[in-house]
Amino acid sequence: MAYTVKEIFYTLQGEGQNAGRPAVFCRFSGCNLWTGREADRHAATCQFCDTDFIGVGPDGGRFADASLLAKAVLDRWPDQRDGRARGGQPLVVCTGGEPLLQLDEAAVAAFHDVGFQVAVETNGTQPAPAGIDHVCVSPKADAPLVLTRGQELKLVYPQTQPSAQPERFAALDFDAFYLQPMDVTDQAVSDENIRATLAYCLAHPQWRLSLQTHKLLGIR
Numbered sequence: 001m002a003y004t005v006k007e008i009f010y011t012l013q014g015e016g017q018n019a020g021r022p023a024v025f026c027r028f029s030g031c032n033l034w035t036g037r038e039a040d041r042h043a044a045t046c047q048f049c050d051t052d053f054i055g056v057g058p059d060g061g062r063f064a065d066a067s068l069l070a071k072a073v074l075d076r077w078p079d080q081r082d083g084r085a086r087g088g089q090p091l092v093v094c095t096g097g098e099p100l101l102q103l104d105e106a107a108v109a110a111f112h113d114v115g116f117q118v119a120v121e122t123n124g125t126q127p128a129p130a131g132i133d134h135v136c137v138s139p140k141a142d143a144p145l146v147l148t149r150g151q152e153l154k155l156v157y158p159q160t161q162p163s164a165q166p167e168r169f170a171a172l173d174f175d176a177f178y179l180q181p182m183d184v185t186d187q188a189v190s191d192e193n194i195r196a197t198l199a200y201c202l203a204h205p206q207w208r209l210s211l212q213t214h215k216l217l218g219i220r
């Protein structure tokens, strides 16, 4: 299978359970909940996206098979010997767009072959291939949820739709539950979202606060 990737880059994971951990991000192109075009945002299932996942960027590419994709990820890792990533527990974070439209067992196996643990950040509407080490589901209102277990459930908060309230997800089979304040262009609204998230976590200690520390740090 061929893969279309918007960008591949090395950074620190900014949010959730792996926050602060060096990782290669592999951003797959395309999403099933929005076209990525502003003209379509009002009609999209997911309307608060802040990510450009259209097409292939300068750090991305089209890869004819899984081994070529894994090689491109390996090339970004700073410590590699004998064709494998070294140093701690090398991590590739498969994100998007919606990565599970493309990530398959062959790609997961190819990442493992070059020494990476494999994490995925998904909207949860697609089944996941076997072998992923860290599944983070970020549900979106009114989108059917297919993935109901994993390591991390991360909900952007607050969302107005009844179907996107934390109570809907609290009984699912995840190791940890995170609320992440919705970040918008209006700083006053973002600040209010942080306050609302703090209040919810303090009142419902099952939930932990996830901050987008990469934005606070000004890193990619």
Ligand code: SF4
Binding pocket: 031, 032, 033, 034, 046, 047, 048, 049, 050, 051, 053, 096, 097, 098, 123, 140
């Ligand atoms: S599901 Fe994720 S990638 Fe797709 S539009 Fe929503 S936030 Fe963006």
